[in-house]
Amino acid sequence: xxxxxxxxxxxxxxxxxxxxxxxxxxxxxxxxxxxxxxxxxxxxxxxxxxxxxxxxxxxxxxxxxxxxxxxxxxxxxxxxxxxxxxxxxxxxxxxxxxxxxxxxxxxxxxxxxxxx
Numbered sequence: 001x002x003x004x005x006x007x008x009x010x011x012x013x014x015x016x017x018x019x020x021x022x023x024x025x026x027x028x029x030x031x032x033x034x035x036x037x038x039x040x041x042x043x044x045x046x047x048x049x050x051x052x053x054x055x056x057x058x059x060x061x062x063x064x065x066x067x068x069x070x071x072x073x074x075x076x077x078x079x080x081x082x083x084x085x086x087x088x089x090x091x092x093x094x095x096x097x098x099x100x101x102x103x104x105x106x107x108x109x110x111x112x113x114x115x116x
Contacts, residue, residue, distance in 0.1 A: 011087035012106045014098035022095055029060045067093050074103055081107050 031038045033056045043050045051059070075089030083106060092099035 011084050011091055012102045013091065014095060014102045018098040019095050022098070026060070026063060029056055029063065033057045033060055067096055070096055070100060074100060077107070078103060081110060083107070083110065 032042060033039075033053055039053055071089045071093030074092035075085040078088035079085035083103070088099065088103055092103070
């Protein structure tokens with residue numbers, strides 16, 4: 001016999017493709033911002049202008065700030081709806097808006113609490 005699950009409902013993950021594409025882009029930003037050889041390999045001989053390393057670092061910093069804000073917001077919304085706040089917060093920190101979309105769907109699927 002299966003035991004009833006305790007605690008808030010589990011986190012619903014967006015497609016793993018989102019993790020690969022979005023986190024892969026963040027990894028690419030980090031590598032291009034930090035590794036000289038990688039930046040040189042990408043920028044030498046390109047026909048179109050490529051952002052400077054300073055610009056890439058600014059984009060990376062903005063990405064970090066946005067993901068932190070999204071993660072905190074997701075955790076608060078999940079907690080308010082009786083869902084696993086920590087799980088939703090960390091997932092959204094990692095993948096961003098696809099997790100927020102999954103959270104919205106999870107909230108719609110959660111039965112409303114009876115009025116007290």
